[in-house]
Amino acid sequence: MDRLHARYPFFESARTAVENAGIDLLDVVENETAVVRRSKARIKSGLSEGHIGDPRRNRVELLSYPVARVLISLIDDPMATDTYARAEAATARQRFEADIGTKDTGRSIQRPQLTISRLLDEFNLSHQITQNRDGSFQMDVSTYLQLSRNLEDQKWRLVERAVTAGEVPVTEEELLMLLEEAVVNRVTEGLPLQVPDSIADTLAEEKEELSELLAGHEFSLSYETIDEPAFPPCMTALLRQIRSGDSVELPGQFAVVAFLAGMEMDKDEVYEFIDQEISKEEIAYQLAHLRDKRGGEYAPPSCTTMVEYDLCVNKDELCKEINHPIEYYERKIDQ
Numbered sequence: 001m002d003r004l005h006a007r008y009p010f011f012e013s014a015r016t017a018v019e020n021a022g023i024d025l026l027d028v029v030e031n032e033t034a035v036v037r038r039s040k041a042r043i044k045s046g047l048s049e050g051h052i053g054d055p056r057r058n059r060v061e062l063l064s065y066p067v068a069r070v071l072i073s074l075i076d077d078p079m080a081t082d083t084y085a086r087a088e089a090a091t092a093r094q095r096f097e098a099d100i101g102t103k104d105t106g107r108s109i110q111r112p113q114l115t116i117s118r119l120l121d122e123f124n125l126s127h128q129i130t131q132n133r134d135g136s137f138q139m140d141v142s143t144y145l146q147l148s149r150n151l152e153d154q155k156w157r158l159v160e161r162a163v164t165a166g167e168v169p170v171t172e173e174e175l176l177m178l179l180e181e182a183v184v185n186r187v188t189e190g191l192p193l194q195v196p197d198s199i200a201d202t203l204a205e206e207k208e209e210l211s212e213l214l215a216g217h218e219f220s221l222s223y224e225t226i227d228e229p230a231f232p233p234c235m236t237a238l239l240r241q242i243r244s245g246d247s248v249e250l251p252g253q254f255a256v257v258a259f260l261a262g263m264e265m266d267k268d269e270v271y272e273f274i275d276q277e278i279s280k281e282e283i284a285y286q287l288a289h290l291r292d293k294r295g296g297e298y299a300p301p302s303c304t305t306m307v308e309y310d311l312c313v314n315k316d317e318l319c320k321e322i323n324h325p326i327e328y329y330e331r332k333i334d335q
């Protein structure tokens with residue numbers, strides 16, 4: 001199986017590859033446990049972490065995407081679908097940057113070849129976007145409006161742009177952010193699917209598990225003041241790292257933003273609180289994974305997840321009694 005398809009299973013060519021291979025979805029969910037496990041992990045990680053987790057081997061990666069679409073359809077919750085799609089898209093953007101080579105990932109492993117023009121073809125945008133000599137791009141204004149409509153930052157407003165002859169200038173970084181929105185649209189296209197009973201029955205256990213996770217993830221907390229000395233050791237360590245300017249990987253940033261958002265902080269408050277070492281745009285982006293349009297919220301990562309990502313550090317006595325960083329904070333405040 002093609003590595004590019006495994007990394008971007010929402011590509012048309014990936015779908016065609018699956019069709020041409022004559023793969024039967026019922027056969028996959030009944031017999032390929034690694035694929036079903038990875039599908040569940042895609043959604044689980046998407047709902048709680050904002051990205052789809054570590055990749056597996058190519059076949060599992062590629063096939064787990066259509067199975068994840070089936071699973072999210074069975075859950076049939078618009079908030080979950082949107083959050084999952086945004087996690088797929090966020091991961092895709094990171095991969096675009098790595099595979100096109102716009103960001104130094106610090107890794108030397110071989111990347112599949114990807115170009116901006118290949119991406120524009122993929123989303124049928126080749127005629128709407130042209131590249132300037134300096135490497136920046138011009139985007140047709142209606143395409144720009146369509147792709148930027150869910151981006152909150154002021155800089156995306158049309159009045160902030162030097163529109164000329166019906167075209168909006170965007171940098172390469174901005175173009176990839178707009179393509180991330182195109183990925184969200186691609187992933188959500190056609191969802192929820194009509195799932196045959198035979199497949200729904202086979203995936204009943206996985207669906208149940210994810211529905212339970214979802215039910216446990218909706219909550220909202222509110223505190224009059226934030227008492228930072230009562231923060232759990234993991235969050236204290238992450239905040240110290242961020243404030244001192246050390247680089248913190250995406251899961252760590254997500255954990256802090258999610259923790260602070262769990263205390264009803266909005267984008268600006270989180271920005272002020274962490275002393276502005278993570279950009280407002282990055283914070284807004286991560287909050288978008290946490291909050292749905294109806295105001296529901298997903299919980300910040302639990303202790304188990306923090307351990308999985310090596311983010312559980314400096315555990316103390318209270319840590320032995322709790323399962324969640326928020327629970328730690330509540331217990332500390334009560335004390």
Ligand code: SF4
Nearest residue numbers: 232234303306312319
């Ligand atoms: S046990 Fe939980 S609260 Fe304590 S440091 Fe680890 S992740 Fe944080």
